[in-house]
Amino acid sequence: MSLGFLLKRLSSLVVTALIVSVIVFGITQLLPANAATMILGEYATEDALATLNARLGLDQPAWVQYWHWFSGVLHGDFGISLRTGQAVGPTILSAFGNSAILALFALLLVSLVSIPLGVLAAAKRGRPADMGVSLLSYLGVSLPEFVLATLLLAWLASPAIGLFPASGYVPFSEDWLRALHHIALPVLTLTIVLTAHVSRMVRSEMVDTLESDFVRAARLRGLSRKRVLYRHALPNSLLPAITVIALDIGYLIGGVIVVEEVFSFPGVGRQLILAIQNRDLPMLQAGALLMAVTYAVANLLADLAYGVLDKRIQFE
């Protein structure tokens, strides 16, 4: 991988982040309610509104406001939450840390489960093991996260069974065992849905690889089935699997939003929904920007991993 490629990808990440920030800011500018009205209520006097508008800089043209907001963001200042009156930055960053824990645990489990499942299905193509995996993944792909999460919650956290807590969060620094206990159900939900997506893709990649010429050549050389499967076909299917997992990070982010809402988990998704319900602009902008940038960075990392692992790829 060349330095030029790295720079090119990094600069396109910056451009994406810039455009996304403009979109996020632009969308929130279209909101019907003005922040000053939100703070003072609908019975505020014209004078009070005008004073507050001037203090918040809301009487200035949109691009000046954007620049104020954006230069603040670059310094880690995301503004003041209209709902709580506290700084958005620390709130959203600690929420981001919590969400990242959910997402990383889910990604780890998905990689450990879905790749073997996909390989198994492809190797046993057309046989009961393949049918079983395909059927389960069809089911998983067709079950929205909120349905699965609610069903798991109603079942495993019910007073009768009580295996897991129904909601809330305990920091890992406080008590890691209880922390794991609290994230178990949200992570399980995310893992099941994502595994269904990824194992389907891994299966179809693996099937293609098993039919390719070099695998046939390896078989014709008299190598054992096992050796062909693990030493020839598998390494070639792992690369696309990385891309598939990276593409599914978009799903994962959507899933995190939903799952946090179901389990009352204090992450970015929950803050985002609260911000939308309360028209809390600064929080909405910060949450949306953070998620979009995370997605872009994840895609960049996947590209780089692909480049490092596959020696044949020569990026210009």
Next chain:
Amino acid sequence: MNGFRRTLSALVRTPQGAIGLLLCLLLLALTLFGPELAPRDPEKFHFTARFAAPSAEFPLGTDWYGRDLLSRVLAGSRSTILLALLATFIGTVAGAAIGIVSGFLGGRADEIMMRLNDALMAIPSLLFALLILSVLGSSSINAVVAIGIAFTPGMARIARSVTLQAREFDYVSAAKARGEGTAWIILAELLPNVISPVIVEATIRVAFAVMTLATLSFLGLGAQPPSPEWGLMIAEGRDHMFRSPWPILVPGVAIALVAISFNLLGDGLRDALNPQASS
């Protein structure tokens, strides 16, 4: 029509396609006639039969007000399936139009449009839909519009890449040489060739639209009470989930069933229209 019949026969020859088509037709009939088929008034309270398990009287049980769950799911099929179809339609038409025009124009215009398109695609679709809804406000129809807009960039990308291939064909050059207008070339020469991959993608998107629409209602940003929209039914059922699982299980299974049907149909269509992929 010959092409349509050929596609149909190829479709029913794949197992997913046959099952998917059958299920989707059944669901469509259910959507059109479901509310009339409902055995009871979906809004009527039966206080003596609250949280009832399935029985002869209430085939799928009742909720916390004793409302018949079968009737509610049937009544809600319209606000879930039809609106999801509408959302997909909006996204497909808008995306295809942008993609075909961008691909046909090429050059600078294409580059600018696709740059913007890629930036929009860099926002996860649920997040994008949430942002649009925060502007429009919460309601069923706004959720439909939000999903339609969120689907547009992905559809535009697919339509553009197919258009780029179709543009190189001789009959397009011939039409240009004959001096046909841009609109004519796009509608008569390009559209028929671009349409089949777009339809496959749209079919798969329906499943996704059903799930997203239900998700938005579940989050309180789509359909509002007392609508029997399925996602909303689950959100309301959560308050009582430890007393009875039926109010969340019934709409949950309904959503999954619709999504599975359209996923099967979409996969079947892809195999039928692209014989190489089915081997």
